[in-house]
Amino acid sequence: MSMNTQGRPSAPADGTASAAPETFTGNKALMIEEPLLFEIGHVDNCGVDVPDAPDIGSRLGGLERSEPAGLPGLSEPEAMRHYVRLSQKNYAIDLGIYPLGSCTMKHNPRLNEKMARLPGFADVHPLQPQSSVPGALELIDTLAGWLKEMTGMAAVAMSPKAGAHGELCGMMAIKAALEARGEARSTVLVPASAHGTNPATAALLGYGVKEIPARDDGTVDPQAVADLLDDTVAGIMLTNPNTCGLFERDVIAIADAVHKAGAYFYCDGANFNAIVGKARPGDLGIDAMHINLHKTFSTPHGGGGPGAGPVVFSQALAPFAPLPEVVGEGDDLRLAEHRADLPQSFGRLTAFHGQMGMFVRALAYMMAHGSDGLRRASEDAVLNANYVRAGLSDLMSLPFGDRVCMHEVLFDDAFLKDTGVTTLDFAKAMIDEGYHPMTMYFPLVVHGAMLIEPTESESKASLDLFIATLRDLAIDARAGKTDRFSGAPYHSPRRRLDETRAARQPRLVWTPAEPVKEAAE
């Protein structure tokens, strides 16, 4: 096998012959197969001149390192190119539609970034004296006010760092409220279509989970909830709109039944983007709900550290919300950090009071849109999902019939029956067309699920291109052109991965390669 200068094969590993000559050498090789920093760097290289340390004797009490740390040294351009090449392997919302259902991969407006970089926001430190950061407190309070307004709820905890963390926060408040009543209830109800974080959250808090079966139309039947309710049930965790992209039309009847049984209603608010400005969770009988700022309010997903998943609370649960909380009014805002301030609080969830960078971005997004713009964004998100549904419904199968959906549209794999093509194959073939696949095999209530959420960010042109591509794939799958699918992706840096093995036997530690031996000719 011929090798390039990095000692890597200069032809695809699987030996596939292709009509067009492919090059895998030179810089192209690096773009396909970027080595680790440890492989390209060298401990003797350094991008900067560091003066010799003065001999001041050790104050480390014998704990100083006895061997070099083995950090790879690179020049600035080498380091720069390494990271830019890695970034080019990523799919990103800045490159195209990112139709991952239930994730609300919307555009991250650059105005948000500009605001978050203002030194007064970017440089605040959580241990600064409160008197030196009145602006930051005001921003947190303003954002909290918008969140309460939009949800029609009494209080909001700003410290949770993500949706799943918000679930934990909300359920801890429910647990604290039950304990305050002297009740230790043992069960949480979770619909079959729920995100895995819901039962995981309940289980983490020691609750048993009872599954509510889905109705034929993909929604939850209040009678099925009533059948499971008794005085052992602490609460229900319901997603609305649910993960089938459908509004739970009996949500108020469900809330009433839950409250009548002395239980609480936790709503998974991940899909809030469908209803902002249209329906207020507080009016639906919800007691606690997290809001994923990285979904509904356009902060980056996983970008630059922890995110933010504020949790809104009803009047009934507000006293049990976590510390700290911004209290006071006008020029007199402060952080309530101690139990003396909020005696029934379940305590502290995180070290500090939340993720300032995300708060600034979310508030910038809200203020740029205004209340009419936020409502319009939700309407457009729903419109776009229905445009995708209408564009594909004759070729792909809709498990709950061809009816209006909310902000995401759910297909199943019935249209692939007897083609030999699976949902996974179909998704992999999308990668060859330059698209990030939709959410696959979730929710679990339909077979071979494909959940598509375009968001309001997409233009009609972008949606038309996406729909045309999926139509082309669906036609080829049904025409028996299985080659396009079975080996896909053909055009990505990595081909089909053994995902089970990657999950079961991850290689998490880098070990230096054996020195390359000269091949004996």
Ligand SMILES: *Cc1c(COP(=O)(O)O)cnc(C)c1O
């Ligand atoms: C995204 C999501 C979550 C979890 O939110 P994270 O912010 O990723 O922790 C929970 N439930 C649903 C329905 C989701 O889509």
